[in-house]
Structure formats: C-alpha cells, structure tokens
Amino acid sequence: MQAATRELREEIDEAIARVLDSGYYLLGKELEAFEREFAEYSGAKHCIGVGNGLEALILSLKALGVRAGDEVIVPSNTYIATWLAVSYCGARPVPVEPDERTYNIDPEKIEAAVTKHTRGILPVHLYGQPADIGRIKEIAAKRDLWILEDAAQAHGARYKGKPAGGLGNIAGWSFYPGKNLGALGDGGAVTTNSDDLADRVRVLRNYGSRIKYLNEVKGVNSRLDEIQAAILRVKLRRLDNWNARRRAIAAQYHEGLQHSGLVLPYVPEWAEPVHHLFVVRSKRRDALRAHLEKSGIGALIHYPIPPHLQNAYKDMAMRPGSLPISERIHEEVLSLPIGPHLSETQAATVIRAIEEFRA
Ligand SMILES: *Cc1c(COP(=O)(O)O)cnc(C)c1O
Numbered sequence: 001m002q003a004a005t006r007e008l009r010e011e012i013d014e015a016i017a018r019v020l021d022s023g024y025y026l027l028g029k030e031l032e033a034f035e036r037e038f039a040e041y042s043g044a045k046h047c048i049g050v051g052n053g054l055e056a057l058i059l060s061l062k063a064l065g066v067r068a069g070d071e072v073i074v075p076s077n078t079y080i081a082t083w084l085a086v087s088y089c090g091a092r093p094v095p096v097e098p099d100e101r102t103y104n105i106d107p108e109k110i111e112a113a114v115t116k117h118t119r120g121i122l123p124v125h126l127y128g129q130p131a132d133i134g135r136i137k138e139i140a141a142k143r144d145l146w147i148l149e150d151a152a153q154a155h156g157a158r159y160k161g162k163p164a165g166g167l168g169n170i171a172g173w174s175f176y177p178g179k180n181l182g183a184l185g186d187g188g189a190v191t192t193n194s195d196d197l198a199d200r201v202r203v204l205r206n207y208g209s210r211i212k213y214l215n216e217v218k219g220v221n222s223r224l225d226e227i228q229a230a231i232l233r234v235k236l237r238r239l240d241n242w243n244a245r246r247r248a249i250a251a252q253y254h255e256g257l258q259h260s261g262l263v264l265p266y267v268p269e270w271a272e273p274v275h276h277l278f279v280v281r282s283k284r285r286d287a288l289r290a291h292l293e294k295s296g297i298g299a300l301i302h303y304p305i306p307p308h309l310q311n312a313y314k315d316m317a318m319r320p321g322s323l324p325i326s327e328r329i330h331e332e333v334l335s336l337p338i339g340p341h342l343s344e345t346q347a348a349t350v351i352r353a354i355e356e357f358r359a
Contacts, residue, residue, distance in 0.1 A: 170194065275338055301333060
C-alpha cells in the first residue's frame with residue numbers, strides 16, 4: 001500500500017489539491033467523474049459511489065427490496081461482510097458450500113437451498129476469481145431470483161471476457177485500502193445496468209433525498225467523498241497494470257510451486273482472475289506459516305473462522321461440522337504475499353522458503 005502511494009505520490013497530491021481548491025467535499029465533480037469512469041471500467045451502465053463495501057451491499061439489498069423474513073443465498077466461504085449485509089436488512093443469509101477447487105459458491109448446490117422465502121443470490125468473486133455466473137444465472141432465471149455480485153475483491157476480474165460488476169442485476173464494491181483498487185480511507189460503490197436500481201441506490205445513500213430537505217424514503221448517509229474519489233481516479237488508471245503485475249507473480253508461483261505439495265489456486269478456463277489474494281492449501285498450514293514467518297515472510301489466513309462459527313452468528317446455532325467443506329478450507333488456507341509492488345526476487349524468496357519447509 002505504501003509502495004502504491006509512493007509510486008503515485010505526485011498525482012495523488014495533485015488530485016487532493018484539486019479538491020481543496022474546488023471547495024467541494026461531497027457529491028461534487030470528482031465523484032461524478034469517478035462514477036462515470038468506474039461504470040465504464042466494470043462494464044455497467046451506472047456507478048454510485050458510497051461509503052464502503054459493506055454499505056454498498058446493504059444499499060444494493062435495500063434497492064432490491066429485501067426485507068425482514070426474506071432469505072438470501074450466500075457463500076458459506078466468504079468474508080463475513082457478505083452475510084452481515086443480509087442480516088442488517090433483517091433478512092436471513094442462507095449459506096451454500098463452495099466448489100472445493102475454486103473456493104467460490106458451488107452453483108450445483110444452490111437450488112437445494114431455495115425456499116419460498118428466497119429472494120436472490122449473493123455470489124462473491126472470492127480472492128479475485130469470478131464465481132460461475134453463467135450457471136448461477138440459469139438457476140436465478142429458473143427460480144425468479146436476482147443476483148447481487150459481491151465484487152469487493154474482484155476489480156478488473158472477468159467472466160468469459162465480461163468484467164465483474166455488470167454480470168448480475170447489481171454489484172457491490174469496496175475500496176478499502178488493501179483491495180486491488182483501494183482508496184486512502186474507506187470507500188465503496190454500487191454498479192448496475194438497471195436505471196431503476198441505480199436511482200434507488202443514489203437516493204438511499206443520501207438520506208433518501210434527491211432534492212435537499214425533501215426526503216422520499218428512509219435513507220442513510222453513505223457517500224464516497226471528493227478526496228477519495230479523486231484519489232481513486234488516479235489509481236484506476238493504474239489498475240490494469242497493477243493487475244498484470246499480480247498475474248505475473250501468480251504465474252511465477254504456479255511455476256515455482258508446482259511440485260511443492262501445496263494445493264495451488266485452480267482457474268477455470270472461462271475465468272480471468274485478478275489475484276487479490278494468492279491462496280494455497282496445506283494440511284500443515286500452521287507449521288508452514290510459522291516457517292515462513294521465521295524467514296521474514298508474512299503469510300495471512302483468509303479467513304481463520306467461517307461466518308457461521310463466529311459469535312456474531314451464534315443465533316443461527318450452526319455447530320462445527322455443519323458446513324464441512326468451508327470449515328476444512330478455513331483450516332488449510334494460507335495467503336502468500338502478492339501485490340503489484342512485490343518484486344520477482346521477493347516472490348522467488350517465498351518459493352525458496354516453501355522448498356526449505358518441504359525438505
Ligand atoms: C472487503 C470486503 C467487503 C467489505 O468492504 P468494506 O469496504 O471493508 O466494508 C465485503 N465483501 C468482501 C468479500 C470483502 O472482501
């Protein structure tokens with residue numbers, strides 16, 4: 001993150017100065033420009049900047065009309081924000097297990113989870129790899145459900161050549177600093193091809209108001225501010241280059257670790273991932289992580305505890321063993337260092353350290 005800021009420091013300084021000189025800090029020209037640019041980037045007709053990724057999902061669900069008593073299909077294997085957005089609307093997240101190779105929701109298991117209360121499907125493009133949207137769309141069409149993409153880890157990812165963010169009915173994005181496209185603070189966005197949904201999110205994010213002091217619905221305050229929008233515009237211009245660097249590192253890892261005994265990321269032929277994370281699996285995960293740490297390599301776990309076993313969801317009373325695939329994944333995954341500013345030499349050091357561990 002520091003390296004990204006260093007690379008772009010002058011342009012970022014200029015962008016911030018432009019905002020300070022304009023005197024507009026919210027809902028101004030920078031946001032409008034960013035919304036236009038990011039809509040185009042993600043192949044959607046509309047983009048609406050909001051406060052963060054969680055609120056992008058919440059406002060999308062609200063715009064889709066989700067209410068108490070509704071059910072929404074979510075992946076069992078995801079960051080908890082996906083579930084929390086559904087819960088916040090008073091609806092019930094209904095977990096579906098992942099495909100063990102891609103870690104994304106297994107489309108073949110979705111229909112069994114659909115009830116008369118189900119309103120939609122909320123697939124996540126986890127670790128920057130697109131979910132199997134084609135299959136999910138078939139099921140959504142058959143059961144009359146909408147699709148909300150959680151694209152928080154997938155800026156630039158493509159499914160059969162089409163960018164994430166315009167694949168379903170609506171999509172939620174996060175610009176948390178560590179994401180592939182990250183602000184220097186909190187930020188988020190919603191993209192959609194629907195004029196109607198875009199209009200609803202636009203009103204909801206600003207107190208339910210289109211005209212000042214005229215409130216049509218009970219909205220919230222969730223806006224992407226001018227400084228973050230201006231910074232994101234600078235970074236968006238660099239995103240494809242940065243994603244290409246991530247791809248090069250991923251290729252280096254695939255090559256260097258093919259005989260490592262680790263389970264490496266699997267990429268279906270229709271997927272163009274952006275490697276938000278490079279996640280490997282090992283039965284000796286904790287020992288491997290300790291060994292890497294000793295060699296000065298930080299490897300993180302995404303994620304240590306699945307949502308259904310978090311205290312926050314104890315009301316669902318789901319015991320260990322109730323979602324076995326997700327639980328096993330959580331016990332074995334390790335994220336190797338990856339990012340646009342990781343050098344080839346640094347990646348080679350990681351590969352060497354893993355070889356040492358095996359020996
Ligand atoms: C980061 C993330 C979010 C939430 O984004 P914030 O901007 O941190 O609120 C939601 N879903 C997934 C999958 C994420 O990785």
